[in-house]
Amino acid sequence: MHEDRESCVRAVQSKDARFDGWFFTAVLTTRIYCRPSCPVVPPKPENMVFYPSAAAAQQAGFRACKRCRPDASPGSPQWNERADLVARAMRLIADGVVDRDGVPGLAARLGYSVRQIQRQLVAELGAGPLALARAQRAQTARLLIETTTVPLTDVALAAGFGSIRTFNETVREVFALSPSELRARAARRLPTAAPGSLMLRLPFRQPLCPDNLFGHLAATGVPGVEEWREGAYRRTLRLPHGHGIVALRPLPEHIECQLTLTDLRDLATAIARCRWLLDLDADPLAVDAQLSTDPYLKPLVEKNPGRRVPRTVDTAEFAVRAVLGQQVSTAAARTHAARLVVAHGEPIEDPGGGLTHLFPMTETIDPAKLAVPQSRRRTLAALIAALAGDEIDLGAGSDWNKAREQLIDLPGFGPWTVETIAMRALGDPDAFVPTDLGIRYAARDLGLPETPAGLNGHAAAWRPWRAYAVQYLWATGDHAINKLPA
Incomplete structure (x- = not known):
């Protein structure tokens, strides 16, 4: 859908939540990407760029909006409606296969070469399996940072990051805040859990x-x-x-x-x-x-x-x-x-x-x-x-x-x-x-x-x-x- 510019602009201008997860809106002037229903005043159409995935927006150098939290929007319904290679790959990435077994493990599960999977995911989603898995790790890290008191070093390992440095860099790059700043912002609204x-x-x-x-x-x-x-x-x-x-x-x-x-x-x-x-x-x-x-x-x-x-x-x-x-x-x-x-x-x-x-x-x-x-x-x-x-x-x-x-x-x-x-x-x-x-x-x-x-x-x-x-x-x-x- 991200290629239908006119429809995307209409969805953003009307703040239509039905399209959350279908595409992501990046704003050239602020270098922020949002979900279509973002509550802020919509940018001018000429400043909008549309991406099929959060990973593609991140890879292009945009950071997630702090208001609408586009990384937490419902997933694209396409991956549950379709049975082709891209949809099957997305279901496996969501299930953590890349984090556990790497891209070769994903390819083995699907019966295709690493190169074929990389090519098809980039063609449709603007990002390869590693970038898609990285976006998921960033979202997992944010959940742990904002909803638990787990030490940040443990959060990094639990979210699948190979090092504390990579964890810190990714969180700051995606959310424009350090892990400790994210936790401080969320401290006032931590949900009550056992x-x-x-x-x-x-x-x-x-x-x-x-x-x-x-x-x-x-x-x-x-x-x-x-x-x-x-x-x-x-x-x-x-x-x-x-x-x-x-x-x-x-x-x-x-x-x-x-x-x-x-x-x-x-x-x-x-x-x-x-x-x-x-x-x-x-x-x-x-x-x-x-x-x-x-x-x-x-x-x-x-x-x-x-x-x-x-x-x-x-x-x-x-x-x-x-x-x-x-x-x-x-x-x-x-x-x-x-x-x-x-x-x-x-x-x-x-x-x-x-x-x-x-x-x-x-x-x-x-x-x-x-x-x-x-x-x-x-x-x-x-x-x-x-x-x-x-x-x-x-x-x-x-x-x-x-x-x-x-x-x-x-x-x-x-x-x-x-x-x-x-x-x-x-x-x-x-x-x-x-x-x-x-x-x-x-x-x-x-x-x-x-x-x-x-x-x-x-x-x-x-x-x-x-x-x-x-x-x-x-x-x-x-x-x-x-x-x-x-």
């Missing part, structure tokens, strides 16, 4: 309907791994350097996020996974506008706009849970998963609630010991073997269509299981489950075609947002997944 935890705000594009999003996560939550407590969804996280616990509370203007981590180096990854879980980088206006063209869906969209797709923080975990949930009720699926967690999960302590375990890693699961039908044991064993042997990739940088092909080849994997994983684990916004019983009941009640073939045909007009249509259709039923817990 000892050892971080309290953050996760931004999103309005509107957001929390009912199905948090209702689904709470209603399907695995005891010991997930819980709803005092108005917040809480769960354990398995992270690259340790584990964590997160509490996510829906508020009108943002999601309150309280994180407790065993290793602060996991902060950026934890935030990225929580944003992915809640689909916070979605563009609800684009989704709802498309779905509202269907007269059957329009009343549902107008009643509760901004529905998101509840996802997962661990794709392998969700794939296992999808198999356990085949042809059983939500309650039965939770029971099977809870038994699995008790038998194979890793115990943790949760002073602030009732969480007891991390969900088991797939290699620790023994399907033969599960109290499920023999056919499901075979399906689970095949999935575990495929994941362990790297025969299937369900990670952040996976190719959605290739993953579908790999899943459908496994015994016991039908369209419902494959599309459920595509929708909630892989994040494909066009995943669709016309065979789902709840969808078929909704179709019947609304007067839509009830057969999978007929519904598929009708749903062609909903593309590329059929996964969001599923949320609106599910919401027609009287089920706990559609309601915030009391």
